Amino acid sequence: MNSLLSRVACTSNARIGVIGVGNVGAAVCNNLLNKQYNLATVYDHYKSDINLGENVQVCSSVSDAVKNADIVITALPKPENIRDLVLNQQLFEQMEDSAVWVDHSTTDYFQTVQFAKDAKDRFNIETLECPITGGVTLLKQGLMTMYVGGNRSIFDACAPYLQCSSNNVIYMGEIGTATITKITSNMLATVNTVAMGEALMIAKRTGVDLEQFWHAIRYSAGNTFVWETEAPLVFNGTYDTEFAVELQCKDMKLGNDLCQQYQIPTPMHTLAQQIYNTAQYQYGKDAPSTIPVKLVEDALNEPLQVPKKFDEWSYSIDTSGNKVTVIHKFGEE
Numbered sequence: 001m002n003s004l005l006s007r008v009a010c011t012s013n014a015r016i017g018v019i020g021v022g023n024v025g026a027a028v029c030n031n032l033l034n035k036q037y038n039l040a041t042v043y044d045h046y047k048s049d050i051n052l053g054e055n056v057q058v059c060s061s062v063s064d065a066v067k068n069a070d071i072v073i074t075a076l077p078k079p080e081n082i083r084d085l086v087l088n089q090q091l092f093e094q095m096e097d098s099a100v101w102v103d104h105s106t107t108d109y110f111q112t113v114q115f116a117k118d119a120k121d122r123f124n125i126e127t128l129e130c131p132i133t134g135g136v137t138l139l140k141q142g143l144m145t146m147y148v149g150g151n152r153s154i155f156d157a158c159a160p161y162l163q164c165s166s167n168n169v170i171y172m173g174e175i176g177t178a179t180i181t182k183i184t185s186n187m188l189a190t191v192n193t194v195a196m197g198e199a200l201m202i203a204k205r206t207g208v209d210l211e212q213f214w215h216a217i218r219y220s221a222g223n224t225f226v227w228e229t230e231a232p233l234v235f236n237g238t239y240d241t242e243f244a245v246e247l248q249c250k251d252m253k254l255g256n257d258l259c260q261q262y263q264i265p266t267p268m269h270t271l272a273q274q275i276y277n278t279a280q281y282q283y284g285k286d287a288p289s290t291i292p293v294k295l296v297e298d299a300l301n302e303p304l305q306v307p308k309k310f311d312e313w314s315y316s317i318d319t320s321g322n323k324v325t326v327i328h329k330f331g332e333e
Contacts, residue, residue: 016161017041017069019062019085021050023242024104024132025075027139029056031164034142041065063094071100071161078250079108086115092123100126100154102162106186106251107131109179109258116150116175126154129175130162131182134317135229136242143167143317149178168319183258186251190272190292192226197293200234200304210235210306228326230290232313235306239290246285249276 016037018029021044029052032039041057042050043065050058059065062085066072072095076082082105085091095101101119103112116127128150138144146166148155155162155171162169172178199222203213214231217223233239252273259266279292297303312331317324 013038014070014161015040015068016071016073017043017059017065017067018073018075019043019065019091020075020077020081020105021047022075022077023136024139025073027136028073028075028104028165030140031142032161035164037161037164041067041069062089062091066091066095066099069096069099071102071158073102073104075104076107077105077247079105079111079254081105082107082115083111086118092119092125095123095125097124098126100128100158102128102130102158104130104132106182106247106254107179108254109176109183110261112179113176126151127175128155128158128162129178131178132166133182133185134225137315138317139165141316143319145170147172147178147181149173149175180258183251183255186248187255187266187269187272189226190248190252190276191268192224193230193290194272194275194292196224196227196231197234197296197304200231200293201296201300201302204302204304205300210304211309225324225326228328229315232310232315232328233288233290234293234304235310236313237303237305238288239294240288241290243289244285245276245280245283245287245289245291248289249273249280252276 016032016039018025018039021029021042025044029039029042033052039052039056041059041064042052043059043062044050074082074085076085082103112129119125119127128148130146130148132139132144132146134144142165144166145168146162148162148169148171152171159169172181200210203210217227230241233241255269256273275292275295279287279295283291283294293304309330314329316327316329318327
């Protein structure tokens with residue numbers, strides 16, 4: 001058993017450094033602190049106004065953030081950010097021997113596999129790929145689903161830290177399996193979003209009450225997690241999943257690259273990808289990821305908003321009983 005496994009197994013007090021304190025990274029940090037784990041250092045190249053309490057050192061460099069860290073967690077938006085961190089900022093060279101790299105980023109499959117191999121072979125560093133799914137809203141509640149790929153014993157040792165941000169941590173297998181699962185999940189979500197916009201417009205144009213229609217589909221074979229959690233964002237006019245359409249387009253490209261490499265035809269995903277790209281060009285890269293629905297609204301000059309009812313809508317989930325139930329909250333309910 002290496003030094004990290006021994007320390008985790010005996011004390012559950014590994015020293016943790018986090019690189020990337022955006023929506024995902026900040027939520028992960030807060031979840032670790034809420035469970036009173038030893039979050040020691042954080043670093044974000046693009047942010048200087050980080051305040052996580054007096055016990056967390058905000059560092060000015062990667063080397064300071066990973067020094068003496070048993071676990072280094074990264075949460076960066078794009079594959080090129082990970083590539084820059086590993087190659088140009090020399091992440092592995094500066095990490096401790098026998099440390100563990102936990103990457104929550106949704107990134108390139110081939111790059112992930114290669115970097116994990118390099119980390120182990122050249123620097124004695126284990127890698128856990130840990131992409132998360134379900135939305136930032138759930139992440140802040142510690143309710144995200146997390147897919148994990150990597151060495152099983154390392155996963156078992158690090159599981160308590162991962163469970164701070166996820167009540168549904170699923171071990172998928174060797175490195176690469178978690179990334180494939182996350183990318184495919186996002187591919188499904190985009191197809192569902194496009195179909196959702198068309199379905200809502202059918203109801204609107206044919207005179208069916210949108211709120212009643214939404215509830216009716218929730219209880220039907222056509223229901224999806226996207227329908228439950230993103231149609232209300234159309235109804236309140238925000239389209240805001242706290243996830244930019246640029247990043248969703250990035251994930252779709254990752255899926256397309258993977259399918260091309262393995263010669264898997266994906267005509268439905270390809271069409272959804274084109275629609276998402278069009279939405280990004282029309283509304284801007286920072287537009288929220290449900291924004292493709294607005295293409296249908298604008299094309300027909302037919303809004304899909306439901307006045308007032310969904311203005312203060314939010315949701316949580318219940319994963320008891322081996323199922324996922326979306327819990328809807330309206331205002332002060």
